[in-house]
Amino acid sequence: MLKLFRFLKPYRAWIAVVVVLMFLQSISQLYLPTLMADIVNVGVMEGNTGYILRIGGLMLLIAAVGTLCNVAAAYYSSRTAAGFGQIVRGNVFGHVERFSLQEFDKFGTASLITRTTNDITQVQQVLFMLLRMFLNAPLMIVGGIVMAVSKDAKLSLVLVAVIPLLAGVITLVASKGVPLFRAMQKKLDRLNLVLRENLIGIRVVRAFNRTERERERFGSANTDLTDTAIRVTRIMSVVFPVMLLLLNLSLVAIMWFGGIRIDNNHMQVGDLIAFTQYASQILFSLTMVSMMFIMIPRASASAVRINEVLDASPSIVDAPETREPESSGRGLVEFDDVTFGYPGAEQPAVRNISFTAQPGQVTAIIGGTGSGKSTLVNLLMRFYDVGGGSIRIDGKDIRGLSQERLRAMIGYVPQKAVLFSGTIADNIRFGSDSASREHVEHAAEVAQAAEFITELPEGTNSAVSQGGTNFSGGQKQRLSIARALARKPAVYVFDDSFSALDFKTDAKLRAALQRETAEATLLIVAQRVSTIMEADRIVVLDEGRVAGIGTHRELLASCDVYREIVTSQLSEEESA
Template identity: 40%
Template sequence: MKGILRYLKDYKKESILAPLFKMLEATFELLIPIVMANVIDVGIAGRDISYVVKMCLVMILLGIIGLVCSITAQYFSAKAATGFGTALRNDLFRHITSLSYTEIDSIGTSTLLTRMTSDTNQVQTGVNMVLRLFLRSPFIVFGAMIMSFTIDVKSAMTFVVTIPALSIVVFGVMALSIPLFKKVQNRLDRVTLLTREGLEGARVIRAFNRQDKEFEEFDKSTDDLMKFQLLAGRISAFMNPVTYVIINLSTAAIIWIAAGQTDAGIITQGKVVALVNYMSQILVELIKLANLIVTITKAVACAKRINAVMDQQPSITDGSGKAAGSPANAVKVSFRDANLRYAGAGADSLSDITFDVAPGETVGIIGGTGSGKSSLVNMIPRFYDASQGSVCIDGVDVKDYTLDELRHKVGVVPQKAVLFAGTIADNIRWGKQDATEAEIDEALEIAQAKEF
């Protein structure tokens, strides 16, 4: 999580003000049980209606101030979280586009999509919730315990036992949930992959009449995702009933102890009500904290997945740029004992490839499916690097060119055409941003695409 928290650096002010205003709201909330105790002990016991009205107005004022603080905190936390998510998403996309084919193949397109969308949104939600509640809830829990000691030490000892017990439950569930939520996201990757394959390969699936087989595989994948989601959900759901049981037992203990103290004349009835209110506040905040822990657990699991992508360094980087002085009479393309082995493969896909292509020559590479024709071509613009040997253009090793310089020298027509968002003219202008209508028409004529 630390690695991606740097995206909050532009929102330091919001990241400080959001929890600060939440703490102010919590402070006003902690004062209300004391005011209520005075209403009972002074106003109602003394039948002083004016005092009761005055204290009720004080409570309304505290509520209004707390509401203003809460709305302000929500604004700052939302601004910080949204800005954080935007910066993270942009940087992650920029980093993914810098990766070579090797890294993209090893990570997988489907998991990159999930990490760009679902994982990033989950981390953004986690940041928002942390800024709003991470300090507020513990502040109220421990603040309520301290306030209870100012009322009655004997009754307040119940809080000393309750809070550690609840902490064990909350953090125990968190420790069990984090690995499970990571597995959930991995299963979601698989579902995304199958969905993407099903949509992109719909024609092939229908042509080979494999709809039932694809449905079966998709159902199996979603069932697997559901199984882990249910397991993680059951463990997370275990938190609420256990916290309720502990809090209710603690409330009963407070009433039992405080009743004896009241009979002995040590504390008043209003203070008993204040103690119960403080215990209720702890219950509400621990429920919020429990839900927050679940959100943080998901966010941490997703953050680790995002960090794994960010830590992946591209294996193909700019060369020295010393290619400017290439000899004028050099062959255009030259392979010298070039081998290619894909990451994780047990053997070379290409081995001992040696040939020259002179200026003006046209060379056709013929071979069966999977024989390495595309792999060989992909080595020229450095989509993949030769694992041994060398590939040269104009007499210079392609690894000595900067990537921009190399790819300005090489034109590639992919096997599968991809249209990007925008008009057809926008897509044609990818090769030349300032192309005129006449140049676009000429490109369409050359590609034999103008008729359709």
């Protein structure tokens, strides 16, 4: 957890202020019992009313100063802890944004969400407690012991016997709680995963009448987390009863032995009252320390998980000496003997893939499920790095380009259309912040989205709900295509982006795209033969290898795999 405290640098001045305030507050608390003892020993025992009023007024003043210091310290502590949480969340989010898909696969989306929210909150809460207690509690314990000894050294032997017992209980409970707190965070990950899957897949769950099964799955994860939480609570709940028991027994012992010492004229009544207050302060501070020991194990487990994310190095990084290509690049894409396997997979997803996609031409990729079509797109976008061979754009290996520059050259339409909450215009401008209103409307028109946008009351300013759930699959695909068109890149990549379109819209869209992207390189991944029949070049994949390259007619004559795909989808007349 200490490793995370490097993010406190902007708040060093506030922390110093908190330290000073807590020091003053602790001194005021430690001074009050001595003043009380003087009031009893001098004012009450001797009947000196003026002395009582004078010292009583001083006590009120010191108590007021201590209270103001406490309130100010609480304010600056909360501001510091909240600012720390903001910085850590920002750093975690920014670091995760640099992850390749390989790191996302490793951590899992649900776990990353938990680490960015719940785990950081745990550390933030403990930091607040530390700022409030890390100086106050030790000062009160040490100062209380010194003041108690100054009142009566022999009576302090009661505290000498009690304090090691309290420390032993705290240490034992903390050692038992740390492993369980770590387990709790993992079980919370699991609960978030089940909940996230259920909410995202609610349509599928209901369509297949699997609501009861999902309830059982959530219930199992929920019960698992609850059982662990109960075990932790049982262990931690031992601390407070034991603390209270030892506190009360200590006070009884102090009063008992103190009374004896007063009878023997070894101690004054006021000193016994002050000693009792110091003992209470010491034991109360130890109780506060025990609270810290309850919170620290969970926060430590959370801190480890946060550091795991921050310490994870992205597997895909920009080359040290990146030389950016000229902005006038034509967009020539070359796959040269590309081989790649997903982490943990026994066999490569694609092997020895070689082909060229020329500017001003449409290059299509087709193949059966699992043949590696989307893998090639992921490699071109550099979501993963090739295992062998190279991918070049305009003769430059993409690993020699910065990721930002590479992706600025590509207009990407994913297989699953993804929209963000906001407006239609916001989603289209996601491809280019500088796109004017006319540019946005033109992109929508080319993507065949204008026909349904114009029917909306607010046009391109119409709201898009989270995930675009207020639009159909075909509408979302067209908006995704418009987003790519708004970028005006050198290379367009359509990853099975026409699957939700009817044949009429598909044909109109392809005709409009042909005019709009006449000078760009078009890479189309498709399942439907009808979508790519007119392509200038078709790459046929089979089990991760190139089975054939050519035009539709050439492949019908030379490629058995392509012929099987065509005959399974089209009649003999349609395929001719």
